[in-house]
Amino acid sequence: MLGYNGKFLEVDLSNSSFKDVTVPEEWLKDYIGGRALAARILSDRLISKWETIDPLGPENLLFFLPGPFTGYFPGGRTCVTGKSPQSNGMVGSTVGGEFGVELRCAGYDGVIVLGKSEKPVYLFIKDSDVELRDARNIWGKDCKQTEALLNKECRQLLAERYPRVGVWKQPAKLYIGPAGERKVRPSVVVAKWTHAAGYGGYGAVMGSKNLKAVAVTGTGPLPEVADMEKVTQMIDEACKGAYENVLWRRWGTGGGGYNFGAETSSEPVRNWQEEWHDKKSYGVDQFENKVWVKPAWSDFGCPTNCLKISCIRAGKYKGAITDNPDYELQAFLGPNLGLFTPEENVYLSSLIEDLGMCGIQGGSVLGFAGELYQRGILTQVDLDGIDLKWGDVDAFAALAKKIASREGIGDILAEGTYRAALRLGKLKGQNLLPFTVTGKGISIGAHGIRSGRDFSRDIGYACSVQGGDHTSQTDLPLDGWGSEIWTIFNDSAVMCIFTSFNISRTFRYDFYEAITGQTLTRKGWLTCGGMKTLQIQRAMLLLGGPDLKWNPTVDDDNPERFYEPLPTGPCKGQSADHASVKQKVRQYYDQAGWDQDGIPTSEALTKLNLEYVDKSICKLRK
Amino acid sequence: MWEKEEKKNHPIWVGREFSKCSGCRKCEIACSLRHENKLWPEASRVRVFMLVPGTEFPHLCTQCEDYPCVKACRFKALGVNEATSAVTVNAEKCTGCGKCIDACPGKVPHVHPQTNKILICDLCGGDPQCAKVCQEGGWNCLRVVEREDHEFKLFARVPEETAKALATKLYGEKAEEFL
Secondary structure, X not given: OOOOXXXXXXXXXXXXXXXXXXXXXXXXXXXXXXXXXXXXXXXXXXXXXXXXXXXXXXXXXXXXXXXXXXXXXXXXXXXXXXXXXXXXXXXXXXXXXXXXXXXXXXXXXXXXXXXXXXXXXXXXXXXXXXXXXXXXXXXXOOHHHHHXXXXXXHHXXXXXXXXXXXXXXXXXXXXXXXXXXXXXXXXXXXXXXXXXXXXXXXXXXXXXOOEEEEEEEXXXXXXXXXXXXXXXXXXXXXXXXXXXXXXXXXXXXOOHHHHHHHOOOOOOEOOOOEOOOOOHHHOHHHHHHHOEEEEEEOOXXXXXXXXXXXXXXXXXXXXXXXXXXXXXXXXXXXXXXXXXXXXXXXXHHHHHHHHOEOHHHXXXXXXXXHHHHHOOOOOOOOOOOOOOOOOOHHHHHHHHHHHHOOOOOHHHHOOOHHHHHHXXXXXXXXXXXXXXXXXXXXXXXOXXXXXXXXXXXXXXXXXXXXXXOHHHOOOOOOOXXXXXXXXXXXXXXXXXXXXXXXOOOOHHHHHHHHHHOOOOOHHHHHHOHHHHHHHHHHHHHHHOOOOOOOOHHHHOOOOHHHHXXXXXXXXXXXXXXXXXXXXXXXXXXXXXXXXXXXXXXXXXXXXXXXXXXXXXXXXXXX | OOOOOOOOOOOEEEEEOHHHOOOOOHHHHHHHXXXXXXXXXXXXXXXXXXXXXXXXXXXXXXXXXXXXXXXXXXOOOEEEOOOOOOEEEOOOOOOOOOHHHHHOOOXXXXXXXXXXXXXXXXXXXXXXXXXXXXXXXXXOOEEEEXXXXXXXXXXXXXXXXXXXXXXXXXXXXXHHHHO
16 A cells, blocks of 8 residues: 555564564555554454453563654654553554654564563664664663664664665664663653653563664665655645744743643642642743753654753753653653752653653652652651652652662552552552542643643543543544544554644645545544544453453543642632533543443444454453 | 955855754755655765764765865766766766765765665755755754855764764763763
8 A cells, every 4th residue: 555665574572583464454544553553453463362461471562653654744753552551451652753764764664573582682673684682781771871872783783784885874763771671660662862652651561571672774765655746745834834833843842841830720730739830940941041952853854843952061960961851741850749940850851761761650650659758658768768858859869760670669669650559558558549640540641630721621531542641632522623533543644743733634634645545534534443443442441451450430530639629829729520520421431332331332343343342342341 | 365256156065054953854855855756864865863862963965175086986987067066976887886985084975775876965956955945944054055165074074973073062071971
């Protein structure tokens, strides 16, 4: 099919074997690529025994899937997914960088990883030459060291093997840090030091497979498209739209650390005990003046350059390097821990990224521990002497290192906020879930719902098939633009939404047609690929895993904290409303074709030709 | 004595300010679209290196006054376009032997991944697309300037050297750890 290479690389780590595999063309037409296609392949292979599969065991599959948009649509992204060790469902997590572009230029539409290697390895792909290489000398290294070591080794190999062709560029890479190696659930798959496929915990999945990295050099062109003239003209159109977004280009998401606190009042402050702050010290101008050393940083083809690079050049935190930080890390590793200066935020972001931990999930579990300490539930003895006071960046840094190495209390916190609350709750004989702000085991992104001023909606997390993932929220009506169906398209195409602000919403379907030659309409996606993916992901989420299963009656809801009134700020007193949320969840069930217990009905699944899904979830029905 | 010598034609040059490169690779995209009508980074005459994240820079021919690549070619495949001063490649004569790469102080030329012929910037016949897209995006890393007398070889550095200079500028001593 046009826009595709027509083959996927399947790697079995258990016996170091490789093969090229294809998927039925119907699947490509229905599911496009990335998240949706992964949901189809993953469910095809595992849904019949889904609940028995440990996401951190060798049976799990790991996907690195770009889509037909990757490389063409401005700002290349790749979807990383599999069974999630956070939600026990599937979370389509996308990451920026050049990985997907190189992979497509190497002749593959994606990589599917099976099994588990005996020893640490990394996968090196140079066009159709594929090998697993010993990674023992990289194992244990932080993300910045890993990037440097892989560049050196891979470029040396390329120069030796292909000597007369000129200087080789660096391969594109996805890798894990020490946290992923130790199967820390809040760990990420990293690109370019600071980019991450964050939600889902796929760093831990790579770690569980002893796979340190995937490096790829592709020398071919991107796959042929149906109408090159149209594609280039549309790329220009999208870029011109993005160029007009002057403020976005200048600040990226960096203005959020102050604005989402002071203006929209939806930022986690001290583990969501508040969502408002008005600290001028946290304004984006402070970041720009004090820490930004590069004002524009882009991924492949990106016109927006929402990223900037921060570096601390002197003083206590000298040598700390990160991107903006973007809003999520500004929030979770800033006000969420009582920190309000760019320097402390950059230092902690740099550390978390070096460890390969998730800024959101990691920041959440640090904040959770901070609140337990504030309430006297965790003591200095529990924390091996750390005095975990709000605003003490060194204390939080020390705890982060313990989590990444699973040392002492870190071993429990390394299970992520939700699971840590269950385990610590048992130890302390107390229900600690009221102090967690999660959806289906995934800590909710830094966009609270209580003020109603942010883009997040009151059932956005409760009904999402990706739980607390703020990039995959949903809303009523299911066929409206606020629903998850459209996010599924973005994650499947795979495209960046930060490069598409000034283009029409139907632009993407025309772009899809120019690439593949296939016609796709909004309605077509809603009634076929988008809806099918929603149902498959919902089914896998409800089947759960060996350690946790979700009960929709209880878990299709907001965390308790969102029902507590905001204590401060312009929206003081506001909270989510139980009755309204309950009613909307019911409506959502109806529109999605889920029964009163939240389980997809046989009728809905059969209508979508998903009989195999229906067969696997009939055991959930009462 | 400081007045510029009047020249009849003013060849252009692609002026470059590497620290302004955002790493968007639009230059690669534009170059490969122009020359291959495909989106093909490895067949682009300008290639963006990222040996250390944050230190992206476009690597392209600087048109040295003495053209060591042209001199090194034993098959007389390389020449110089008088109007633009760009290096020309006669694909029929080029054997892809790589002698010009060895001769280039910046190791800029590279071999086309499919045709095995050498790739060197041709300045798009006087309208370089790389500079055009860079200007459209407002990055101003690459721009078209008049070719004036200066030491062009200063810009023909190997990627490792350029990366080191940029990394040191951004990250100070810490840069040592990344190279």
